[in-house]
Every structure is written in C-alpha cells, then in structure tokens.
Amino acid sequence: MKAVGIILAGGNSNRMQELSSKRAVAAMPIVGSFRSIDFALSNMSNSHVQTVAVLTQYSARSLNEHLSSSKWWDFGRKQGGLYVFNPTVTADNSWWYRGTADAMYQNIDFLKKRHEPYVIICSGDCIYKMDYNKVLDYHIEKKADVTIVCKDMECGEDVDRFGVIRMDEESRILDFEEKPMITESNTISTGIYVVRRRQLIEMLERSAVEGRYDFVTDILIRYKNIKRMYGYKMTEYWSNIATVESYFQTNMDFLNPDVRKYFFRETPAIYSRVDDLPPAKYNPGSEVRNSLISSGCIINSKVEDSILFKKVFVGKNCVIKNSIILNDVYIGDNTHIENCIVESRGTLNANSYYKGEDGIKIVSEKNHRYVL
Amino acid sequence: MIAMLLAGGQGSRLGVLTESVAKPAVSFGGKYRIIDFPLSNCINSGIDTVGVLTQYQPLRLNTHIGIGIPWDLDRNYGGVTVLPPYEKSTSSEWYTGTANAIYQNLVYMEQYSPKYVLILSGDHIYKMDYEVMLDFHKENKADVTIATMPVPLEEAKRFGIVIADEDKKINDFEEKPENPRSNLASMGIYIFNFKVLKQALIAMKDQSNCDFGKHIIPYCHGKGKRLFAYEYNGYWKDVGTLGSYWEANMELIDLIPEFNLYEEYWKIYTKCDIIEPQYLAPEAVVERSIIGEGAEIYGEVYNCVIGAGVTIGRGTIVRDSIIMKGATIGNNVTIDRAIIAEHCVISDNVTMGVGEEVPNKYNESIYGFGLVVVGEESHIPAYISVGKNTAISGFTTRDDYPDGVLPSGEVIIKAGDAE
Numbered sequence A: 001m002k003a004v005g006i007i008l009a010g011g012n013s014n015r016m017q018e019l020s021s022k023r024a025v026a027a028m029p030i031v032g033s034f035r036s037i038d039f040a041l042s043n044m045s046n047s048h049v050q051t052v053a054v055l056t057q058y059s060a061r062s063l064n065e066h067l068s069s070s071k072w073w074d075f076g077r078k079q080g081g082l083y084v085f086n087p088t089v090t091a092d093n094s095w096w097y098r099g100t101a102d103a104m105y106q107n108i109d110f111l112k113k114r115h116e117p118y119v120i121i122c123s124g125d126c127i128y129k130m131d132y133n134k135v136l137d138y139h140i141e142k143k144a145d146v147t148i149v150c151k152d153m154e155c156g157e158d159v160d161r162f163g164v165i166r167m168d169e170e171s172r173i174l175d176f177e178e179k180p181m182i183t184e185s186n187t188i189s190t191g192i193y194v195v196r197r198r199q200l201i202e203m204l205e206r207s208a209v210e211g212r213y214d215f216v217t218d219i220l221i222r223y224k225n226i227k228r229m230y231g232y233k234m235t236e237y238w239s240n241i242a243t244v245e246s247y248f249q250t251n252m253d254f255l256n257p258d259v260r261k262y263f264f265r266e267t268p269a270i271y272s273r274v275d276d277l278p279p280a281k282y283n284p285g286s287e288v289r290n291s292l293i294s295s296g297c298i299i300n301s302k303v304e305d306s307i308l309f310k311k312v313f314v315g316k317n318c319v320i321k322n323s324i325i326l327n328d329v330y331i332g333d334n335t336h337i338e339n340c341i342v343e344s345r346g347t348l349n350a351n352s353y354y355k356g357e358d359g360i361k362i363v364s365e366k367n368h369r370y371v372l
Numbered sequence B: 001m002i003a004m005l006l007a008g009g010q011g012s013r014l015g016v017l018t019e020s021v022a023k024p025a026v027s028f029g030g031k032y033r034i035i036d037f038p039l040s041n042c043i044n045s046g047i048d049t050v051g052v053l054t055q056y057q058p059l060r061l062n063t064h065i066g067i068g069i070p071w072d073l074d075r076n077y078g079g080v081t082v083l084p085p086y087e088k089s090t091s092s093e094w095y096t097g098t099a100n101a102i103y104q105n106l107v108y109m110e111q112y113s114p115k116y117v118l119i120l121s122g123d124h125i126y127k128m129d130y131e132v133m134l135d136f137h138k139e140n141k142a143d144v145t146i147a148t149m150p151v152p153l154e155e156a157k158r159f160g161i162v163i164a165d166e167d168k169k170i171n172d173f174e175e176k177p178e179n180p181r182s183n184l185a186s187m188g189i190y191i192f193n194f195k196v197l198k199q200a201l202i203a204m205k206d207q208s209n210c211d212f213g214k215h216i217i218p219y220c221h222g223k224g225k226r227l228f229a230y231e232y233n234g235y236w237k238d239v240g241t242l243g244s245y246w247e248a249n250m251e252l253i254d255l256i257p258e259f260n261l262y263e264e265y266w267k268i269y270t271k272c273d274i275i276e277p278q279y280l281a282p283e284a285v286v287e288r289s290i291i292g293e294g295a296e297i298y299g300e301v302y303n304c305v306i307g308a309g310v311t312i313g314r315g316t317i318v319r320d321s322i323i324m325k326g327a328t329i330g331n332n333v334t335i336d337r338a339i340i341a342e343h344c345v346i347s348d349n350v351t352m353g354v355g356e357e358v359p360n361k362y363n364e365s366i367y368g369f370g371l372v373v374v375g376e377e378s379h380i381p382a383y384i385s386v387g388k389n390t391a392i393s394g395f396t397t398r399d400d401y402p403d404g405v406l407p408s409g410e411v412i413i414k415a416g417d418a419e
Helices: A014-020 A037-046 A061-066 A100-106 A108-113 A132-141 A197-210 A215-223 A244-253 A257-265 B012-018 B036-044 B059-065 B098-103 B106-110 B130-139 B153-158 B194-203 B212-222 B242-251
Strands: A003-008 A051-055 A081-085 A118-123 A126-128 A146-152 A163-167 A173-178 A187-196 A229-233 A238-240 A280-282 A287-289 A291-293 A302-304 A319-321 A336-338 A340-342 A353-355 A361-363 B002-006 B049-053 B079-083 B116-121 B124-126 B144-150 B160-164 B170-175 B184-193 B227-231 B236-238 B278-280 B285-287 B289-291 B300-302 B317-319 B334-336 B338-340 B351-354 B372-374 B385-387 B390-393 B411-413
Touching: A003 A037, A003 A100, A003 A132, A014 A244, A014 A361, A037 A051, A037 A118, A037 A126, A100 A108, A100 A197, A100 A215, A108 A197, A118 A132, A118 A197, A126 A187, A132 A146, A132 A187, A132 A229, A146 A163, A146 A215, A163 A229, A173 A215, A173 A229, A187 A197, A187 A238, A197 A215, A238 A244, A244 A340, A287 A291, A291 A302, A336 A340, A340 A353, A353 A361, B002 B036, B002 B098, B012 B242, B012 B372, B012 B390, B036 B116, B036 B124, B059 B079, B098 B106, B098 B116, B098 B194, B098 B212, B106 B194, B116 B130, B116 B194, B130 B144, B130 B184, B130 B227, B144 B160, B144 B212, B160 B227, B170 B212, B170 B227, B184 B194, B184 B212, B194 B212, B212 B227, B236 B242, B242 B338, B285 B289, B289 B300, B334 B338, B385 B390
Parallel strands: A003 A051, A003 A118, A051 A081, A146 A229, A287 A302, A302 A319, A319 A336, A336 A353, A340 A361, B002 B049, B002 B116, B049 B079, B144 B227, B285 B300, B300 B317, B317 B334, B334 B351, B338 B372, B351 B385, B372 B390, B390 B411
Antiparallel strands: A118 A187, A126 A238, A146 A187, A163 A173, A163 A187, A280 B289, A291 B278, B116 B184, B124 B236, B144 B184, B160 B170, B160 B184
C-alpha cells in the first residue's frame, strides 16, 4: 500500500450531550457489538494500509482500552501496525492538540519517518465501508494535491454541520465552506482526505508557523485556490454519528436488512475487539420483534424496534420500544422504556418508566446493582 | 505444568456430525466448539503451554485453534501447539492409542522440562480448575492423579470405575464393570509426574493401541506408584452420543442452567468470526432459546440452540433443535428435534421430524433418540418430508427421496465431493 493512515479520534461533540461525557465520539458503541472507530480501522485494514496512527485527546480512556491490542484489526505486525498518539509534553511543546492540523503537526515525526508517498486521513466517528485504494487511484489519476471524499446528502439532512463543497464538471473543488448557515450545495465533505505525504508535511509546518491549527479551515479552505483539490463522490452508505439524533438514526438504519447485508454479509468484514460473551438467551416471556440483540443478553420480556448492545439484562414484564440500550445495562422488572438511549453500565430499578416525549431521551442511571 | 490435549478422535457415535470434522471441533452451545471447554479451562487454570494432538480430520480444528489467540495462548514461550502424527526416520505410524500419541510427542514435552503433565481429552463439557487438582496431587505426593466424578451406581457400568480408600488412594480399577464396587467414574483427566509418565510410556512403547485407561494406569499401579483419585463435583458432560450431545445443548436454555455460561467467573473463550448482533424480524417469535451472533430470525423458534450466522425463514417453525453456524433454513419449514450441522441448506417447505419413531435401520445405536441429524454442508431440496431417527449427509436432490419422503429410521449418506 502506498499510503499511511491517520484517524482523527480526539474529538468531543457537544451535540452528543451526555453520551460524550465519558468517552470520545470515536469510542461510541454502535450497532450492538461495535465501536465507531472499528469502521475506519477495518477500512484501513481491508484496504491494506499497513501503518495507521490514531490521534486521541478528549476522554480517551475508553478508546485506549478498545485499542489496547491491535490484533483484532490485523495490525499486530512487525512491519507497520497501529500507533496511538495521545498529546504529550515534550521539550519544546506543552500544548494539548489545539486542532486537527496541530494534532498532526505535533506528531510530524511520525509522518516524516514513513516512506509511503501518500497519507489517508479520516475521522473515527463515521460509519461506512470504503476501499481507500479507489480514492488513492483517483487522486493519482487527477494529479490532485488533495482529494476530499464527498457525498451528496438528501434534502432535509443537516448539511449545516458539515463542510459543504461545490465542484466543477471535472470534480475540481471550487468552493469549500465549513458549516455554513445557508448553502446552495448539498455535497458535503465526509472528512476523508488523501494527500501526498510531503505536501501534507509542508502544509502542516507552514500552518504551525502561522499559528493556525485546524485542518479544514486553516489548510483546506485557505489553500483551495492555489492547490489542486478534487472531490471523490461516494454513493454508498455513509453516516456521521456526532449528534444524538444521527447516532440514534444510524443505529436504527441497521434494522434495515439491506444495510445489514451490505455491512455484514458482503466482504470485506468489519472487525472489532472480541469479548467472549455467551449467545443471547431468550427466556419464557420474551417477545422480541424487529430488533437487534447482541451476545451476552438475557431477555425475559418485550422488546420492539430496538437495539440491545452487549450483555443487557431485561427483567420480567418490561416493555422496551424504539430504544437503544448500550452495553452492560441491567433493567429491573416491570420497566417501561420508550424512545430512549440508555447509557452503558447503567442499572435501572424495577417499576421505572422512561419515555422520550419529543425526541430521544438519554437515560443514565447508576443505581446499585444486586448481583446474585 | 503443561497440558496435553487429545483431540484426534473421530467420535464415531456422533454419526454424520463427525463425518468431516473431529469431535472436538463440533459446535456446541450456539457459538462454541467442544474443544473450547478444555482449552479455556487450561488458560483459566494458569496453564499456558498446551499441546493439542490431532489426527482425525484436523482441518477445522487447526483453523479454529490457529496460534491460540482466542484463549490468550499465543505466547513467546509455550502457548498452544498442534501436534499431528509425523514421519520418523525409523518408523512412521499414526497415533494408535491415547498413550501412544503422547509417547510419540515425548520430545515436545521434554523441551519444556515440566514437572507435571496434565492429560486431557477434547470431548467433554465442563469447567474445572486444574490447579486445584494439581494442589491435591502435590499434597498427596502422588505420582498419578485421576480426576473422578461420583455417578449413580446404575450408570457406573458405562464408565471406567476407580476404587479408592478413605485417603483417596486408588486400590483398584474396573473398566465398565457389571457390578461396580464404587461409583467414582474416571473422567479421562490425569496428572502425571513427568518422570513417571515418561518411564511408563517408554516401558509400554511396544504395547499395541497403548491407552491410558487400559495400559498406562494399570502399569503404574502394578509398579507400586502412588495413584490418587481427585473427586470433582461440578458439571461434567460427556457428549459422546447424539442423545447426550442434544441433551447437553438443551440444558443450556434452562432458566438457570446447571452449566451457566453467563457467569463472569471462569469464562469460556472461542474464536468467533461473526460478531455483529442478531436480528429478530417483526414476525419472529423466539422462546426459551439461545441464539448466536449475526443470526437472522424471521420465523418461530422454540427451545432451540441456534448458532452464529444462521438464517431462519418466514413461516418456519423450529422446535427442540440444534442449528449450527451458518445454516440456512428456508421459508415455511417445520423442524422438530433435529441437529442440523454447519452450513446446511434446508429449502422451503421441508418438514423434519414427523411420523412414528422407528429404530434406525443403518445403525440403531447411533441414530436414535427420535432425532433427525443432518451432516455438514448438506442440502435438502424443497417439499421433502423427513421422519424420526434419520440421518442425512451430502448434497441431496429430489431423486434421493422416493415420493418426497425419507421415512423414519432411514439414512441418506452421499459420499464423495460435491461439485
């Protein structure tokens, strides 16, 4: 592979509300048995990218734990492998990562030491499958300086939380605005970029001198008129999970058989850390409809249009509707949960009632759990 | 202490299930394989050097074990090693018996210069701390310790029986006795002082079909070695027959199973290549079952153990059955009391497990218990009706079923390579 990978996973998102209070968005559990970053990592691995750096900063404990061994994504190699870069204090720098460009700049030695001619940059909070080789081939064919993978959003989707792109017929980028209030275009940047490695080093060093730290506003947007920037349109499934609504919707998308087939039954596969849980168990009284259930769950009652993550216990006479129950949650008897996201490792007392009235309610209950 | 795990047996009493895989590699409990239990016991007991002796159909076993990652047995020193029979300059022979297999791998054991060797077999379902057994062995200054389990006297005649005194010192043995003098059954798990084992193996090397229970243990006893019986009282299940295999699976779906896989303590590890959650469709009904990862259930499932990646079609009803990894069950199928092995395809509108119970004509002692057994990667065409005590293996077509029926007690085994 002619490229090294960088996954930006340091971000926090206010729009994730309480869900991001204990973990970076990239570490967010998703679709029952995965973490958000698994998709970027699996794509890297399946595209035969040998060396991948993950840049973390915000609340990285959960993420570091997930990445504690790189073998699950096939990165346990002598050549290359998975590098996790947390911010560190060095002789000439004691800053946190002040932005995405700064995060890469602070690890510029990593980039300088590699021999691969290209760099693939992506973020850890998007759910998609992609062969980065196709983007790289396109990048080379267009003789581009930077290639940005972009996607046409449906009308009504919140285009205003992304970078919006306008291209000419040749796919050369004419305009790039970050999170505009009003926009004509519905083509957005997916946050996946291909850059020549030396070009990237040069741009990062120059920005650092100028005291500019953000990759999008301070590099891509400023350079858009002097560098050859091209857009590569992807048409397959892609979703960013950095708001509560989109996180909820992305999970629910997997109730659609076509989405599951695309991700799970077609090669290549998505990998994740394995944690040896027994098969899900359905006891008398369980009535599960249109739901995804992960391993380690024990179910004694009604579950509808919901996603149960790993190791969820559902007591008797409960009703769970249109909800997401994250890992290791204990739900006591006679509990009603509707339109909710239940935060992981929670314990819900028996006879409780939770309902999201307008929108999704986030439930985080830390009651005492009695374990027999 | 190092462990030697005997995993070369065919397990012929499992019939078509072990046609193309060794018994230790047969699926169990939705996502596991039988060998996961002794391997997990090893690592949970702190044994990180395990030799796995393979012989019969080792491919699945080799792929499953790999370098031992799922059990954390990928070690710089030790770890798991697969030991198939090999050619030697003076002689070349298969493993002719359990002890012979160990004898042929003396060199493997010697490179670790172990003080104790644990001999295990890869065909039992149990959780056991071998370290406790080793403590017992050391405490008694034993040369050989045999793990035993109290069984009901009437069943004792199916086992090798050990007769021990109050201090658990073994005085005598009986192999499948008519009138057992004790109810302590040998579990086929032994701890040897390596020196004693080595000496016995060399002394008995010319014994044909050299077996632990039949030859090595009596030899050690005859030489006046200190033999002790370690009593184990937990769950232990021999899944040697289709009936006991089916039963052991079904016990897992009890409300609080006697053999509980859901405890944090003493986890069982396995290699799983399917990790995504399972899906239950709006029309699905699942009751009293366990279901593995990535399964897609559109029909009705009662009292079943369903493996990973299984698809069960619309209008299909499955009861009291075991369906292994990757099998596809079509629409409007009815299945009762069946064991369906990995990657089978059951087409639409098939009915299985109907009619009277008739003893199996091919081999009554294997195919019984009212079960329908379908071997790996078999294919059953649409609109077929299959009776009880039957077995099917291979890619079958409509021509194999006169009038679209396989009557109770019949067997179809299509050998050879599928095209």
